[in-house]
Amino acid sequence: MPEQDPLRARFAAYRGDLTDRIDGPGPDAARRTLRRRRRATVATGALAVTLVVAPIAAVAALRDAAPPGPPAATPTAGPTWSPSPEPSPDASRSPSAPTAPDGRITGRQLRAVALDLPAWAGRSCADTTRVTLLPAATTEVDRPYLISVTHGDVDADGATETLALLGCRIGEASAKQVVAFDRDAAGRIVTLGRVARTHEKGDGGFEDVRAVAVAGGKVRIQVADIQPCCSIPAYWARQQWRTYGWDGERFTQTAGPTTWGRDSRLTDLAISAGPLVLEPADQLGRRRGTVTVTVTNRGSVDADRVAFHELERVGTPDGGDWDRCESARGRSDWPPCLTDGVPAGERRSWTFRFRVEPEGPGADVSARVVHHSADHRYWPDLAPGDNQIDLRVDG
Template sequence: MSNRPTLQFPAPSGHPVRSSRRAWRTAAVALLSTLVLLLPIVMYLLLHDGDRETPAPGDAAPTPATATSPPSTTRPPAGAPNGRISLTTLGNSTVEIPAWPADNLQGPSGRVHFRDGAVQIPQTGTAPAHRPPKGMELVILAVTYGDVDRDGADETVAEIGCLTEGGSKQIVAFDRNAAGRIVTMGRVVATTGEIRDIDTGSTRIGTSGTVTTRVGDYQVCCGDETPQVWQHRGYRWQGARFHQVAGPTRMTANPALTETSVAAGSIVLGPVVDGYRYGTLTVTVRHGWGTRPANLAIEFFPGSGLERAGSSWPPVTTPPTSPGFVVAVAPPPARGTASHTFAVRRPATVTGRTLELEVYGTTAASVRLAESNPWNNGVTVPIRAVD
């Protein structure tokens, strides 16, 4: 029921997401060093948040805090639980975290225990190619308060990040039940689809219970100067979940940004003919949103020994720093698809099970467009031989 400033943690990584998958791998080592330096600062702020309250049974008792956001002076009505949970209490509790979107960085969900506002995520092996990897840390980035279910008492709305120098974010509403335990009402909004970033600290709750936050179409990182489109969108608790009730429902086209995805069938190589096996590969590219590329490139990484066959291939270039080669093809129509078929061959003595390829779009001036979702513009193609 207030428009007070959001209480906010500094993000431990200090940076938003990189615009390519390869950049994430490079950033991970630097991030670990940064976290060590920032941990004392984060712990200090956690212990000095701006809300005092009487903890419910089982909650960590909040430390006396500097009043950066004044506590509520209105008692909740009889029968309505007080869902105003301090940053310190929430950051040292076990809470239910909604599942993370499949098209962004992955993190733990379900019952998760936070300590000092964070959860370290175990790193087990390497993420599969062309799939969103695991984050390194789950962090409560900010909280704000207001009566989102209009029962006369405040609830707590928190921004939670699954981060590796940026990453997935979601806004989640928490309340207390009649026994005083913290319960999760539901997710307000998350970074999925056309929403790729949430402006930390931007969330406000109006007197009508509408949760308003600022969402963006791209996350920048590490010197990336790609322009972003930002929108304010409002969400309200209706029935058993949050629904959007205000603001745009689609992102305005960003001239520096596109969203392309790629799919491909398997390559079936036939019987040996003059020392080679021959086959074809069909690649389908989809334009999802953002600017439609003026030109489209498909980059092949033929580590399996595949070669181009026939004379119908489009123009081919070989980047000086790439182990593969690039072909230029016509882009799909806006929010549509286009398919391209390529003839290939492989020496009968060579074996290999996969081919990697990636797609990207450029402007008419051959400037490469940033990808809104960096996890779906590549594919691993299976290869098999038949006689």
């Protein structure tokens, strides 16, 4: 029908336009668009061009095409493309410094393996290679045992190491040393080195380790000049904190005292005595005896009290300056005679009388003096060689 010719013509035009939109303008238009993009941006390489040419050409062609007339139906638009952002670097894959092994080791783990230990000083102890540590409660002698462990970064590698306080019993006392342990890359326990040990020679040596701590990458050790044992009282010991650091090869002391010096609590007493004079025997063969002893304080510290020992072996106390001796007050550890003290630089004498049995006093009687403080603690002497004297017997 002739009135339909214009409608048929319009449908034909629409189909042509729609075909161009779907199929694209062809390779020529794509090449023109690519040339424009090359002029506008820096080339990114042959591989990038290959990946982006087709979608860029299609999008550019659709953008450059003339706007169509009003269609009867709108076709679905083709997919659009935009360049992907540059991938962010993967932190887990970026090169970095190797992580140091974790050297935190428990006491149970240390005792479960054979260890190589540094040598002990001045004491006989078991082999130092392939040693299995005993528990602290052991009573075995000459065998290393584990006392305690402490943790901290002591070699500045960013990881934790283990500090072990080790002991080796010698009777009632123990030699001790502090040893640092770490792990290697395979997780095996290795000996980093010895921090310090007891029984080193010289004035800086110490006999005991009381505590171990780590602070600021340094090892702090509380040491004592005496290890209380075998009836030695704990209050005799002097204590110091000494600091040690790792220099890349070994531990060396970096802070704290290095010597002990003279103990300011002690003094120097010396004893002298006249003869033990024995009187004639009575009807039962007993005799009276008398001796005078003198104590000189050659030190710079007052001796608040002095005690006399060994005199009880002469005979039964029977007057004289025995009356100046303090009462034992029920204490079993009280000395035979605890009496007045001797100020620094002064000298004092005591005369003791005895009732001596027929058998003796014998030829090996003596007198020994000991310094006591006001709280009844007794102290060693700075020069103990002159604290005792043998008594010469007359009669």
